[in-house]
Amino acid sequence: MKKDLRFEKTEKNLQEAFLHLLQAKDLTKISVKEICQLAQVSRNAFYQHYETQRTFIREPPAENPSVYGGGLPTSR
Template sequence: MKQDLRFQKTEKALQNAFLELLQSKEISKISVKEICSLAQVSRNAFYQHYETKEHLYDNLLNDILLSIEQACKPLVKDLAHISAAEGRLFLDNILRAVEQHRFVMYRLLTSQPAAFSAAFHKMLLSATIEGSQTLMTTPDISYLHIFSGGVTAFVSYWLLETSFTLEEAQEKLFAILGQLRVVSD
């Protein structure tokens, strides 16, 4: 069902108000009334979009993770013969997807770091396992855990502690993973 422009604007206003409130309060201390007041919409409008404030949070999180998960699709037909360029493109795609949601991810990481990082790691792990299985290879689960955890930690570092551009972040992550590859060989 195609949503009308008013519906989309209201939803965006609710999301932005919620993200703003998350900067100064824990989710448990935010009320629907505060979200509505800041968004300048009625409580009725809120409930047309979301069941609860936790539903709003989950919706924001799921939209971001789904977008990034799409970037995790395999780029090769055979993992055994993946080139450095293909590996680089895979990482670049993930970081490009993060860049598209940088503002919201920053807000979620500063307000709910453990919950967001855990969900991001779980999504990356699931997506890389699924990608390996679609290529009919048996994935090294321990490697995929380390890879997913490393990318999750790097994204948190990038968004919270640096002023790296997308290109700088891509270079840094590729260099770090290249160093890990050399150590493991």
């Protein structure tokens, strides 16, 4: 199923916000609220795209899957 441009833009904004926060904070200290505020999207929009924060973190950006560098934990 093809995603519309608004959907793709929201995902891109969320991913960029997360990467920005990751440069300044430890992964465990980043909240969905902070990601959404920086991305300028609602928490509802976040959860329309991703089931959980963990799902979001595990899903690499579509246009550059190696951007997370494989350094994120896969289990807890």
